[in-house]
Amino acid sequence: MDEIYGDAHRVSELECSFASFKNAISRNLIGANMERIKWALGLGAFVVVMWLGRDWLNIQILLAHYSEFKDMIRDEYVLSLLIFFVSYFASVSLSLPIASILTLMGAALFGWIMLPIIVTAGTSGALVIFWLASTVANKFFFERAIDTLEKVHVVFHQSPIRWLLTMRLIPFFPFWLVNIIPALLQMRQRDYVFATAIGIIPGTAIYVSVGRSLDTMLAQGASPQWSITESPEVWVPLILLGGSFAVSAMISNRHRKEFQEC
Numbered sequence: 646m647d648e649i650y651g652d653a654h655r656v657s658e659l660e661c662s663f664a665s666f667k668n669a670i671s672r673n674l675i676g677a678n679m680e681r682i683k684w685a686l687g688l689g690a691f692v693v694v695m696w697l698g699r700d701w702l703n704i705q706i707l708l709a710h711y712s713e714f715k716d717m718i719r720d721e722y723v724l725s726l727l728i729f730f731v732s733y734f735a736s737v738s739l740s741l742p743i744a745s746i747l748t749l750m751g752a753a754l755f756g757w758i759m760l761p762i763i764v765t766a767g768t769s770g771a772l773v774i775f776w777l778a779s780t781v782a783n784k785f786f787f788e789r790a791i792d793t794l795e796k797v798h799v800v801f802h803q804s805p806i807r808w809l810l811t812m813r814l815i816p817f818f819p820f821w822l823v824n825i826i827p828a829l830l831q832m833r834q835r836d837y838v839f840a841t842a843i844g845i846i847p848g849t850a851i852y853v854s855v856g857r858s859l860d861t862m863l864a865q866g867a868s869p870q871w872s873i874t875e876s877p878e879v880w881v882p883l884i885l886l887g888g889s890f891a892v893s894a895m896i897s898n899r900h901r902k903e904f905q906e907c
Contacts, residue, residue: 735770754860764845766846801826
């Protein structure tokens with residue numbers, strides 16, 4: 646009888662342990678789901694704010710709070726970097742016309758560390774648009790880009806990487822359009838990421854350099870001179886570099902045709 650009682654007692658302990666374990670798992674799952682929900686709501690709210698604020702977010706407003714941003718960065722450096730990365734990523738993903746402003750301000754506030762951060766965030770945001778144009782939003786984007794596709798598809802297929810590099814260096818078309826054309830013309834994702842990351846480095850480096858000058862001027866109490874971003878010294882090198890890619894593509898395509906005819 647004692648043995649039977651002992652077995653029953655052990656079974657009861659196991660049942661209680663299992664019940665406690667199940668309750669703990671349930672609490673953890675509920676907690677994890679709540680965390681996901683909070684993150685999703687927070688991200689959704691952030692996207693809405695970025696979208697609604699695209700018209701009033703300008704350099705003058707950011708400069709008015711420049712010292713506050715500096716204080717925040719000094720107190721919460723890593724968090725500030727994360728906020729900037731997410732902001733830049735969202736601006737590219739949503740095709741908001743504020744990337745240049747964010748680049749200048751980011752460079753002024755953080756320094757040259759912005760170069761790899763902006764290139765990474767910009768490439769990641771462009772990849773989101775590429776994925777959407779390749780999958781769920783393919784028809785939506787195709788209808789809006791059909792005229793451009795008819796103009797560029799022949800040249801594009803001759804050398805997709807060179808075409809995209811040239812477009813990144815010399816923006817003949819809007820940035821959002823350059824993001825979706827390769828997807829609609831079925832460029833490989835790996836090549837798209839490579840050409841995007843490499844292609845935006847020169848322009849980003851120039852903007853970061855201008856942003857560092859902005860920080861120096863503000864520290865000295867001088868007024869920023871925005872005309873520097875439009876000067877020939879800034880954009881002529883990019884035009885020449887992009888032109889070299891275009892000429893290289895034409896020469897290589899001509900040699901390819903001659904080889905095929907032989």
